Amino acid sequence: MSRRYSRDSVEFARVLSFNDGLFAIAMTLLVVSIAVPTISDSSSISELADALNDLSANFISFFISFAVIGRYWLAHHLFVSLLAAMDQAIIGLNLVYLAFIAFLPFPTALLGEYFENPLSIVIYAVNVGIISALEVVLFRHAYRADLLAQKPTPDVYRFGVIASPTPVAFFVISIPFAFISTTLAVVIWFGSAPLGIMLQRRAPEGAEKLFG
Amino acid sequence: MSRRYSRDSVEFARVLSFNDGLFAIAMTLLVVSIAVPTISDSSSISELADALNDLSANFISFFISFAVIGRYWLAHHLFVSLLAAMDQAIIGLNLVYLAFIAFLPFPTALLGEYFENPLSIVIYAVNVGIISALEVVLFRHAYRADLLAQKPTPDVYRFGVIASPTPVAFFVISIPFAFISTTLAVVIWFGSAPLGIMLQRRAPEGAEKLFG
């Protein structure tokens, strides 16, 4: 049988400090890819303003990605708050999940550079979709391997498995639209937020205690 | 109702380790933007000295930004020491606050490159102003959602709300001066330090126990 580490063990804490360190770095590295522009007259306000204006897609994609990764961190924080213990399998699955978090700064930089190119949107959407899918894998494993502090009812469990990948659906739906207009694709991404709130209202009894 | 995590929970600790990791990275990345200069005669002392001299604005902005972010970290450390618990809202607000901490290396690099350009100062001042404003938002939420270990008296609370954004005022005031002289603008920033000490002397009774 696999080793289990309870909530108060050094081993449980290590997974989280490694995890949160990786999140913090991925979020901070996003800014590194934005290079300071080179201008000919270094004291010219208008020239610097123009140069910075050219970087606006980079700034937008920094804040979008910070929000996206931040949202995943919040979801991970909430998920771990439900765990009573971790086993080797969930630590391994978590590493796979982190690989795609660590990779995200590249699609972000790509999006900042080629915001008008549908391929940038597609790659970003696929990366984010994989992360959301892995969230479901983590939750399923925690449920099946009995790692949750309070076993949810089957109703609540089904709700969690359906509600969690909602953003994936939106990212997938956005892909064909990216070929018409990249801005439209981004608008569709943000559509997942109100739907999330709507879903929460239809949550079965007991779900609130788990995900509230 | 929103979930609450008490001071001794794994969840409270995670927010802080994520937070401190992000601060540590933002402060360390400041140096990465300073590129090693290229010189023609690699063993010439005078040539290397000249090349490094050209980077002096970069060195100054590294140490200014390290001091600025360090000061925010100290304030955050003090703020958290007053908290008995965290709720979901304060964790979310803290992420917004961290987005602007994570962004700061860019204005810092800009300032290092274009120290004489008023626009660099303005962008830096606006970024720092937003961070200070978010500090007040965090403190207000903690007060209203009853997260503080010792509820301050209304007098002390009002003092905290006024004293905390003092640096914002100075950064805002410095903006028009930046167009006259960038050095003058920087001098005005440092003016906030003695005023902070003066304000502390006029603090109502009980404030010392909270902010001392």
Next chain:
Amino acid sequence: MSRRYSRDSVEFARVLSFNDGLFAIAMTLLVVSIAVPTISDSSSISELADALNDLSANFISFFISFAVIGRYWLAHHLFVSLLAAMDQAIIGLNLVYLAFIAFLPFPTALLGEYFENPLSIVIYAVNVGIISALEVVLFRHAYRADLLAQKPTPDVYRFGVIASPTPVAFFVISIPFAFISTTLAVVIWFGSAPLGIMLQRRAPEGAEKLFG
């Protein structure tokens, strides 16, 4: 006599948070070395697809290295879970081990850039080999200095010392093959995984409790 820090001390925890921070950074930095490609027509899908295709070796080496470092992190996590205490010597040895973890992003970037060049494979294999060898050094010291919570039997100990460097053997064996085909060398690396499982089946009694 050297100082000892028990499992529940601040000092034991610090070594781990430093350690895990370094691992998290090394794994996240892997993506930084992948530069966003420059294309002439920024909205052309086919041009961007071609440019990204040229980066496929970089993507492959990112995920290989993430898996390799992740595997070392898992092994380190398991190793520390066996420790009852740390002494100064193991903290020092751990730093030497971390130096080669921190260095790994360079061979990774080299491999991504020169995947067809046998020398990239050799350098990568040597780096990984040193890390595996240092794992054995750490385990031996922990055994001899009585740092393990449960002293393994000599049989189990010998098994641990032999099983742990298995990947080293594979990396060493792969080196000459790298000069014939770099892809072949990579295939040999992955050969260590099934052998690891086979070895585990031949483990002496009691080893499962330690390494399972």
Next chain:
Amino acid sequence: MSRRYSRDSVEFARVLSFNDGLFAIAMTLLVVSIAVPTISDSSSISELADALNDLSANFISFFISFAVIGRYWLAHHLFVSLLAAMDQAIIGLNLVYLAFIAFLPFPTALLGEYFENPLSIVIYAVNVGIISALEVVLFRHAYRADLLAQKPTPDVYRFGVIASPTPVAFFVISIPFAFISTTLAVVIWFGSAPLGIMLQRRAPEGAEKLFG
């Protein structure tokens, strides 16, 4: 009076996790400044070997700096193990100390690029000297503000204040020699290690318990 945070408080832990995060990043960033070389025939072993050979100063300075910062981390780890509590002043002083740790990757990269240039050695030596001097400042403050768990005798205290800056002396002495030969200067740096051991033998009674 200033706030005090005892060893088991969240606040004590935060200073350390911030501190160790910064150390880990500074040590890992050292490798980022080493760029993968560009060669004309990407599959040529000899060309890649030549290109890597040109980077040997960068590799040497990576491992020297990793050892140097690692040694400071070990000293900091030992120092904190003596503390019963922290006050605001020591947290502030620690930030000043960290500023120079965070800056070290720049002199390291400079040394890697211009190993033959005496000015690189001087800048590196000055940076390292400042860090060692700040170690003494931290130790003095801890002694005077009564933060140490076991107050050392005046003899032991004086020994600590003298022994700790020994490396500073060596770095200062090495500066003029750097103008004759940079290799000689590096050899002098390493001279501090045996002297440190000699000093330890002459330590007054009770020092071993503190620094052993």
